Amino acid sequence: MELSVVMPCLNEAETVATCVRKTVAFFDEAGIDGEVVIADNGSTDGSQKLAREAGARVVPVADKGYGNALMGGIRAARGKYVAMGDADDSYDFATLGPFLEDLRDGADLVMGNRFQGGIASGAMPPLHRYLGNPVLSFVGRLFFGSKIGDFHCGLRAFNKASILRLGLQTGGMEFASEMVVKATLAKYDIRERPTTLSQDGRSRPPHLNTWRDGWRHLRFLMLYSPRWLFLIPGLVFMTVGLVAGAALAFGPVRVGSIAFDVDTLVGAGAAMIIGFQAVLFALLTKVYAMEEGFLPDDTRVRKLLRWWSLERGLVFGGLLALAGLGGLVASLMHWRVHSFGELDPRHSLRIVVPAATALVMSLQQLFASLFVSILGIRRRHPLVVDAAEEAADVVDEAAEKVAAEGAAAEPARD
Numbered sequence: 406m407e408l409s410v411v412m413p414c415l416n417e418a419e420t421v422a423t424c425v426r427k428t429v430a431f432f433d434e435a436g437i438d439g440e441v442v443i444a445d446n447g448s449t450d451g452s453q454k455l456a457r458e459a460g461a462r463v464v465p466v467a468d469k470g471y472g473n474a475l476m477g478g479i480r481a482a483r484g485k486y487v488a489m490g491d492a493d494d495s496y497d498f499a500t501l502g503p504f505l506e507d508l509r510d511g512a513d514l515v516m517g518n519r520f521q522g523g524i525a526s527g528a529m530p531p532l533h534r535y536l537g538n539p540v541l542s543f544v545g546r547l548f549f550g551s552k553i554g555d556f557h558c559g560l561r562a563f564n565k566a567s568i569l570r571l572g573l574q575t576g577g578m579e580f581a582s583e584m585v586v587k588a589t590l591a592k593y594d595i596r597e598r599p600t601t602l603s604q605d606g607r608s609r610p611p612h613l614n615t616w617r618d619g620w621r622h623l624r625f626l627m628l629y630s631p632r633w634l635f636l637i638p639g640l641v642f643m644t645v646g647l648v649a650g651a652a653l654a655f656g657p658v659r660v661g662s663i664a665f666d667v668d669t670l671v672g673a674g675a676a677m678i679i680g681f682q683a684v685l686f687a688l689l690t691k692v693y694a695m696e697e698g699f700l701p702d703d704t705r706v707r708k709l710l711r712w713w714s715l716e717r718g719l720v721f722g723g724l725l726a727l728a729g730l731g732g733l734v735a736s737l738m739h740w741r742v743h744s745f746g747e748l749d750p751r752h753s754l755r756i757v758v759p760a761a762t763a764l765v766m767s768l769q770q771l772f773a774s775l776f777v778s779i780l781g782i783r784r785r786h787p788l789v790v791d792a793a794e795e796a797a798d799v800v801d802e803a804a805e806k807v808a809a810e811g812a813a814a815e816p817a818r819d
Contacts, residue, residue, distance in 0.1 A: 409484030413474035425459035444478030472580025493605035513593035517600030639683025646676030718774025725767035732760025
């Protein structure tokens with residue numbers, strides 16, 4: 406079978422039969438060997454019976470959620486290629502011809518773009534049309550270098566084997582973003598086709614929740630981009646803290662009528678610590694995501710880890726700690742000169758703040774080096790290994806048996 410059209414369904418009795426009939430008619434007119442798969446997520450309004458009568462195959466999916474329903478339908482699909490779209494009659498499945506042409510040409514994922522094809526009046530709320538979708542699509546392009554203009558278009562088609570290799574995991578509406586993000590990171594051939602969005606045929610409100618599902622999309626985009634979530638903000642904090650700290654370490658700084666002194670120096674030290682922690686979080690998150698397969702392997706990070714060994718990290722952290730301790734000793738000597746009495750904070754803090762900052766950062770560096778080393782330990786579960794070895798033995802025995810039977814039958818064939 407060439408094409409399976411998967412539609413998630415939860416109480417879509419008003420429109421599901423219409424969508425199925427239109428898709429089946431498209432198969433007949435285009436001469437496509439295809440099927441319609443209704444991934445039912447627990448409908449209680451008779452959607453399953455209506456879909457079967459219209460010519461669809463219904464696959465029950467127990468796990469709730471848009472992404473779970475779609476993954477259940479995709480796994481059950483028999484086609485080499487899979488197209489997905491909502492069962493609310495808002496997408497025209499008869500326009501899948503160009504999508505299929507791109508797939509036959511070697512594309513892994515073909516996205517629809519509603520902003521290029523046209524959005525009917527009332528088909529999309531203004532908040533989604535002018536704020537939600539454009540902003541989230543822009544964030545996706547910025548964070549991941551994608552060229553897709555409509556990240557959340559519900560009509561898309563893909564090579565089933567390619568998408569299954571991505572290991573998609575989200576169960577909610579953010580599934581739409583996860584597919585595009587992971588396909589982009591895997592350097593898949595992703596193309597885009599204009600598509601139209603019509604007003605859906607249901608009398609009830611859609612399942613989509615504007616703020617909840619919008620936040621889930623944004624949260625996913627941030628969590629899958631440690632660079633934008635941790636690294637870039639961390640570098641900004643460190644740069645501001647370093648520049649301000651260096652300028653104030655030797656005395657107050659005036660900008661017009663505003664004077665910056667030791668209070669600002671304390672803030673600069675805090676910015677350095679926060680920024681350094683964020684940069685370390687970026688590295689730790691990236692390493693963990695790579696080891697667990699959430700993000701593809703990054704050669705730059707691998708090179709950094711090969712150079713930044715545990716020993717180098719401990720040495721660097723130790724040197725930073727010595728610098729901090731040296732500063733604290735200098736502050737004690739300064740206190741001693743004043744007979745351990747009251748000190749002018751405008752002078753003493755210029756020694757204590759940089760010293761304390763260096764000491765805190767040294768401990769962060771030491772702990773991070775140890776944790777990165779732990780993350781780099783390759784796990785080998787004995788039960789999994791034993792099962793794999795046992796399965797390999799069974800396969801070997803079966804192969805030997807087949808070979809022996811074939812050798813015995815060879816003279817008879819001659």
